Amino acid sequence: MAERYQPAGIEARWQKRWEDEGAYRVERRPDRPKYYCLEMFPYPSGNLHMGHMRVYSIGDLLARYKTMRGFNVLHPMGWDAFGLPAENAAMARGTHPERWTRENIANMKLQMRALGVSYDWEREIATCDPGYYRWNQWLFLRMHERGLVYRRRTAVNWCPDCETVLANEQVEGGACWRCSNPVVTREIEGWFFRITRYADELLAGCDDLASTWPERVLTMQRNWIGRSYGARIDFALAGREGAVRVFTTRQDTLFGATFMSLAPEHPLVAELSRGTAQEAAVRAFVEKAGRLERSARTAGEIEKEGVFTGAHAVNPLTGAAIPVWAANFVLMEYGTGAVMAVPAHDQRDFEFARKYGLPVAVVVNPPGESLEPATMTAAFEGDGVAVNSGPCNGLPTAAAKERMIALLEERSCGARETNYRLRDWGISRQRYWGTPIPMVHCPACGVVPVPDAELPVVLPLEGVEINQRGGSPLGRIPSFRHRACPQCGGAAERDLDTMDTFVDSSWYFLRYCSPRFEGAPVEAGDAAYWMPVDQYIGGIEHAILHLLYARFFTRVMRDLGLVASAEPFANLLTQGMVCMESYRCAEHGFLGPEEALPGAGGKVCHVCAAPVEVGGRIKMSKSKKNVVSPDEMVRVYGADTTRLFSLFAAPPEKELEWSEEGIEGCQRFLNRIWRLVEGRLEEIRAGVAADAAGAEGAWIDLRKRTHRTTKKVTEDIERFHFNTAISAVMELVNHLYQLEGAAASTAAARGALREAIERLLLLLQPFTPHFAAELWERIGGGGGEARAAAWPGFDPALLREETVEVVVQVNGKVRGRVTVPAAAGEEEVRRAAFADARVRDWVGRGEVRKVVYIPGRLLNVVVAAESPG
RNA sequence: GCGAAAGUGGCGGAAUGGCAGACGCGCUGGACUUAGGAUCCAGUCCCGGAGACGGGGUGGGGGUUCAAGUCCCCCCUUUCGCACCA
DSSP states (O other): OOOOOOOHHHHHHHHHHHHHHHTTTOOOOOTSSSEEEOOOOOOOSSSOOHHHHHHHHHHHHHHHHHTTOOOOOEOEEEEESHHHHHHHHHHOOOOHHHHHHHHHHHHHHHHHHHTTOOOOOOOOEEETTTHHHHHHHHHHHHHHHOOEEEEEEEEEEEEEEEEEEGGGGGGEETTEEETTTEEEEEEEEEEEGGGHHHHHHHHHHHHHHHTTSSSHHHHHHHHHOOOOEEEEEEEHHHHHHHHHHHEEEEGGGGGOOOOOOOOOOTTTHHHHTTEEEEEEEHHHHHHHHHOOHHHHTTOOOSSEEEEEEEEEEEOTOOOOOOEEEEETOOOSHHHHSEEOGGGGGGGHHHHHHHOOOOOOOOOOOTTTTEEEEGGGGOOOOOOEEEOOOOOGGOOHHHHHHHHHHHHHHTSSSSEEEEOOOOOOOOOOOOOOSBBBEEEEEEEEEEEEEOOGEEEEEOOOOSOOOOSSSSSSSGGOHHHHHEEEEETTOEEEEOOOOOHHHHHTTTTHHHHHTTTTSSSSSOOHHHHHOOBBSSSSEEEEGGGGGGHHHHHHHHHHHHHHHHHOOSSSSSSOOOOOOEEEEEEEEEEEEEEEEETEETTTTTTETTTOOOOOOOEEEEEEEEGGGGOOOHHHHHHHHHHHHHHEEEESOOOSSEEOOOOOHHHHHHHHHHHHHHHHHTTTTHHHHHHGGGGGGGGGGHHHHHHHHHHHHHHHHHHHTTTTTTHHHHHHHHHHHHHHHHHHOOOOOOOHHHHHHHHHOOOHHHHTTTHHHHHHHHHHHHOOSSSSSSSSSOOOOOOOOHHOOOOEEEEEEETTEEEEEEEETTTTOHHHHHHHHHHHHHHHHHHTTTEEEEEEETTEEEEEEEEEEEOOO
16 A cells, blocks of 8 residues: 655655755855855744745745756845844833844744755854844945945934834835834934935946846836936025025926925025015914825825915026915925926926916927917926027927026026935934944044944843833943044944844845855855846835845945945846735624634624625735735645645736635645655656657657656746646646556656656656655655756657647638648648648638748638628 | 736636637536545536537727737726825
């Protein structure tokens, strides 16, 4: 009696063996081609979820496949270990953030091991290790030396709930990316990375990635950088010193500027209104605008409002005095915080002008038209021909823009300027669980860097008190806080903030190359050999933040001579979310699977028995009560089945709908193979693949299918169609079941059977490594373990068919099919086609006008229908 | 509003411009069984037909082509991203 397939024991045994063997340890091997396969490292939240399992399955598949293809594969894993949840946990349960983090890492590592992923654990890193974050500090200091780090006081995004500053990228629709509470604006002093210095290069780099990164991601990055070409223009103030500087992309409409709009926070607003009749009104307006929560302001819902400041500015070209207003829709953080308002050619200005009765002046006419301010119902924002614009009259918009820049530069009241939406990256966080910033504030010397020799500035683990009082918890640890000034030796204080955790993840892929190197973040030879990452895999949610920062850091490190390539990730795969059916009761909200009971005509609520709404394709989440844990799936079905299903159920970039029936299908599939192999074990063991050459009949057919499957699986993996690769293997297995009754009675037949089974297992190795290893061992597979075997090639002679089936169409509709020798030419195919009775019948209904032949595939006969008359 | 992607059976999904629906799930029937929620075999887009076969069919409408799920134009829907960026 053949043994049943029982994954639990098999998987544990192989995992232990791989660990003992150090199976996935990897070293630099200049003689061999490298492949760096990387999945985004997780935040150690405590448990793996399905999303993690999915990425690791994809990464492991590629790592294993490339290993079999002969590449020296780097496949590391680590932990994005700093961050707010650890502090929240500390507050909620009184554990230390470090302990909480370490315990979570330990647990998640066990879960990863149970998945059988081929990581080189010797290279494991955790960003909360001083040995890691010292290089954050080192990089910070190098950037400081190069003017890429600076300190300033600015209005920042402040999350009152997390009590911390957020980067622009961390504000989503006016709310905190982590806690979803509304973000407010606050004045605070902190450190900034001058990412804007690389804006152009980051933008240009997007073009180089066009064929290897998802277009979507590149578009998002381009929009985020948001470069626009235009001019800065200074409008002198009427009757007083000073000027209002604006940025515009429509300098060609300067003659149509009828007023100016300043952001409520603009310093000139208060200054200009001071002492005028407008002062009180302006103050009231600014106060109201400031009170508006950021979320409401950026949500685009608010009515455009403004107030006259009482001052006028002078149009530098026309000399006309125009009123200066404060307006709630002008953003302080873009451009100069002030705009010239051209109501005829900007919809926002148009609405504002109509509302407050400000003049509208047309300076661009649409081609062949003439606009009348009085009758306009909307601004004309398109390109056209300049009018009422002095020296620009008659010029098309593009030429007028150039002309205007020349005029402005001639008169020194403006210049060509490029503007970006991208802001510098504020990295100071008023939190504890992060990288200390290696700076000292000295009352005598100012801000002084910590000398390199003193790195790392270790985050103190003792005596920490974490609460929600605000301010950095580090300030309450005197031994950390007080530090002699490195310059004058006098009493000074350390910087009490920690770095944004996105700093940690901006270069971790480089640290994997030389995880224990003491001389620099990465050893030059290691970086030269391993970089760039050949395949990076992770969630689309990092399309902007992490991926942009990583590209920025890699360029900085290139400029420091640490790496050669500017782009860290040669190929990017953004995998889709994992979704699950959800149940919702109108009365009681979302229900878990056990709370939605089977009832009349569907599911009913376990509380009120009302019919339950069943929704599909919703991302797994606790709040929706539709979470399935990978842990449980591995326990019930085994890691191989769980992984196989996640790769089979959907293409990797699309969302994956988890289904109990689906995973059972995969379990059935593996069981089928198991029984097949166990059932024919004698024949398979007796077979010698080399004998297959003499196979005949059904066995030569099997060989052809085996080699075709090999080709298909190889190509599908290469183009990331993992689901169809699995389908192809399923087809081969189905065919093997067709042969169940046929005894392999000759050496050639046994050879063909053995070849099929060997290849089947090797093709599956990247998908179901334990399963493949186990059966490979049972059949006595040569050359060591399945994982170490070479990926099978295919014999072109076996892919060639002696005969091919050619589809015969008449007027594009299939009317028959003929089997002809593969070498047959068009003439022969034609003859065969016209010999077919059915084809002849259809062709006979009219006159043959044309015949199109696609060699070996299709013959289309175009027949002119006989008109009934 | 702007931008991007996508709409194919009951469901997940296949199809370098060349046989639409591979593979899997579900369902139907059969075999083996004391039994089956195990396993194996067969069937499963719609309409007509016993069948051979015929007709229709990839969100809707046009177009290009011998040939369109695939390319082009317009519309509808969904998802995602950005959201007063001057």
